[in-house]
Amino acid sequence: MASNEDRIAKWRERREAERAAREAHGDLPTELALVAARAEDLATGSSEDPEPIFALTMEVLRRLPSATIGDRRAVFDALARGIERGIDKADPHSDYAELRRRQLRTIVRLVEGDARAGLPIAEPGYQPTGFEDALDPLVKGYLRRRKRTDETEASMARRKAVLAGEAYTISVPADEEADLLFLRERLALLDAMRGPRPGRHDRPNLRAVFALLNYQFVLLKSESRLALAWTLIGPAVLMGLLATAYLLTGIHSILNMDVPTFAMIGATSWFMLRNVIFRTTASFFSQRTMLTFRAFNPALIGLTQGMIYMLSYVPVYLALIIVGHIAGLFTLPSDIPSVVFWIVCIGLSGLAIGTIFGSISVVWPYFPRFAPVIERALQIVSSVILVTEQLPADYRPYLLWSPLAHAMQLLRSAYFEGYKSEDASPQYFFIGFGVLVIVAVAAQWSVRPRSVPL
């Protein structure tokens, strides 16, 4: 009984389909109208697989008469008509419609070619020759076009969001979701832990100085070990030369100062000075990338670099004096605070000179080549090798014009109990130092408009 009802239902269904098909494709014979109606569904979906088109084509060709070219053409026309109608119903201009049209056309071309060549197209399992080769490019091209369309749509949506001032959400794959959440949370923490008013962090301030000092210290640590060893060896070599010259001429004591210590304190201080000068000068050029941060300026970069190198001489002095004293070479300083004070003064002079040189190098990049020459000349007139009291009174002014000579002799006065310099004057040094600082400030200020980040 049930099968009978089934049969009735099926018959009714078929009649409905036939009536609908005739309504749509009334000019076609009923069978072909049905084919056309079935083909409509092929163009309304979203699958780009050509297999259903091929399956329908073959099924119809096997069922209906298809022996002559005319018969086959009638079938193909009906299929094409169905697909066109499907396209009209769905979206007449989409890339998908074009894909379906082309797929049908290609299948028809292949099948018809095989049929005319006498191949058994009606047999089950028949596959037209070159099926994949002909149809794959269509699908690939379609997918490419669709991707491009999607991208265009996405960028249009984005553009709209930008113009409206809204946030556009970038979609992230599911496996990166966790990372994004983590990063978002970390950024929120960073923002939350920031001080109450972060508005002025891009201006020069104390924080910037410390940040830069820290960075310069890291750079110093990353210097080659040889360069660091040279901070010790350099002064030792100059000291050795000076002491040997004195000792060979039979001089063991200069105005109550023993020759090794005299040479050591002069050589080490001078090496510190020249290192501070060169490092400060060089960083005006070599660390221009740091100007990328608004809080930094060339002078700040140079000064921090010079200061770090100045500080690096603390262990050098300590090592030389302590080890030398244990070895019986050097005497210990008599007035430690004054010694430290004058060493710092010499270092600060180096910073000022370095800043002046660095400023000149901004305008004239070749200038740092002359810095060693100038430094050598200064060394001769800066009481490194001898103190003015050793010279006849007539020759003393040739050295005493240099504020550094005063500082060096005052340093030795502080170091040795038995020597008190008569010629050196702190006032003269400080006036000279003040002039240096003023010139340095003016120089670095005047080259600011020429200092740009790399």
Added chain:
Amino acid sequence: MIDLIDVSAQTEVYGRDVALFTETNFYLPPGRYALLSKTPEYHKAVVDVLAGLHQPRQGRVAIAGSVSWPIGRSTLVRGKATGIDLINLVADLYDLDRGYAGDVVTMLVSRPEYVAQPLESWPPPARQEFTFALGLIPEFDIYVIDAPIPFEESRFTRLWQALFEERLVGKTLILSSIRQKQMLDYCAKGLIYGRATLSIEHDLEQCIERFPARPAREELGVTSDVGGYDDGEVLF
């Protein structure tokens, strides 16, 4: 946001001193701008002035709010310091927690193993990612970007763009990039540089047509603002 008051500035373009601004007065209100001009070789200098990094010869640049450094310049990533050192510098400078800042950068970049190595040994893609990751750490009122924003399809690009989009809400952006799509993706208006001054154009699409993107030219004197070829030949 950014106010140029009687600004006169010079810059060096391919070894020649040229006037960048001459007594320029210009006010840049908040918004998102793409820097465009017929002379892309001046863009770096213009960005330097707008970001307050180039002190003008005359006049002054008043910037309200915090301004970023020009994000994306790979010149920052060089030298003997390691990536960690640079992260620490930025964290110290902007009063941020060093640990969290390091977390963000190492989590974001594709090759975190480089972060602990000296910057000079990094391959260019790692440098580029690092500079952009670094730019996300502090929050700014004005973002200045002087490089093409990451665009290759990758995890870094997606995450960076997603986070930057959130950072950018309600903020000002100045973008100097050679990629037109990015201008449209990020900017609403055009910031036009020409004849030693700046101006704002509201129709960005039309601006992009007028000033087609091209990388800064290596040749000297081919730009209309500097002079023609003849000029260059006379001088050299």
